[in-house]
Amino acid sequence: MLEILKPSEYPKLLRLLGDDYIGAHQIVHLLENVFTGKIPEVKIMVDKWPEFNVVILEQVSLQPHILRKSNYTFYTKTNKQKQLEDVLLSHDIIDPDKEGLLIGLQEIDFDVIYKAMDQRNIGYIKPANPTKCFTIKSQDLIVFPVSPGLKLKPIPHDAVDSMLSAWDYADEVTPNYFYYLIDNYKTVALYDVDDSLIGYMMQTHLGTVGMLRILPDKRGKGYSKIILSNLVKMVFEDGADVVTSSIDPKNEISINLHLKTGFKDSLTQEGWLDFYPFKHE
Structure with missing residues (x-):
């Protein structure tokens, strides 16, 4: 069952994500921007709480006058790609009426998303070359x-x-x-x-x-x-x-x-x- 977190649960999520900063750094920064008011509104979905395997953050407040596409930022724990596939197949996360940008994905997640979108038959994913993360x-x-x-x-x-x-x-x-x-x-x-x-x-x-x-x-x-x-x-x-x-x-x-x-x-x-x-x- 996919859960939508309440804003009161964001600080706990931030602490938990901090254990894997490199993998989760983009969601971490988006949450920090929520706390400072730079991004007033987001929607955060987890596969379960608080022992989550998958986190998907949808940016709500920057649409549509700033970002042309719907923006979804992903975090998947190591070796939990099956849970990511289950979430994508079982829930309507990506808006089927709008172009979207799926952000912060590990390279291992790409094939999972291709497969899930193919089975959902609501649109297609454009391949992208992964980037290297330097810190x-x-x-x-x-x-x-x-x-x-x-x-x-x-x-x-x-x-x-x-x-x-x-x-x-x-x-x-x-x-x-x-x-x-x-x-x-x-x-x-x-x-x-x-x-x-x-x-x-x-x-x-x-x-x-x-x-x-x-x-x-x-x-x-x-x-x-x-x-x-x-x-x-x-x-x-x-x-x-x-x-x-x-x-x-x-x-x-x-x-x-x-x-x-x-x-x-x-x-x-x-x-x-x-x-x-x-x-x-």
Whole structure:
């Protein structure tokens, strides 16, 4: 029997998930955002309580003016994929009328979801390449100082249009998503001595740091290390115990950048899947 948790049970869930931070880090951060009011409303489902095997968090309050798709964040305990399959086959979790994004999945969960959606016959899942999860603790952070004449500032609202045009996943969000991140999370924009933008990076509502971009004519000068390390420093100063980053395994440049800054490979593969309802074809 699938259970929907009451908000009064969220703190206990957060404590229990903390025992497997790497596997559950995105749900952990979403819950922390609920407590701080950055995300006012979520729906949390577990296969049983409190000895759960599967947790699915649906983001309610960021729809539809910020996130174009329904967002579901998954956590499955190690070797409990059968329980995940049972939940997906037995309950109407994914909205069959809307496109959805299934987030925070371990690679081992992918085949389970393909199979369950095929049997439900309500839509199809688009394959995705898993990302590698890298983590860092404050004592391991190497902060690269800002060069003389350069300036670090929060990302301004007037940068949103160019950010959307440069992001591969812009069709999943509205411009309001970037305004929401800028207004609620840590962001860093680096400016040159002539006040021209060099690049930027931001913290997301899932707790990760990402979306790093250096403008083409500014690359190859070490600016990425300044932006990444100073953003992570700000996230730690805001109270984080661990900072995570999800990176394409083929992106060796980004992986090496994170390693030089103090991140460590968590040896975890995770990712997300897109759901498309048949009736919208």
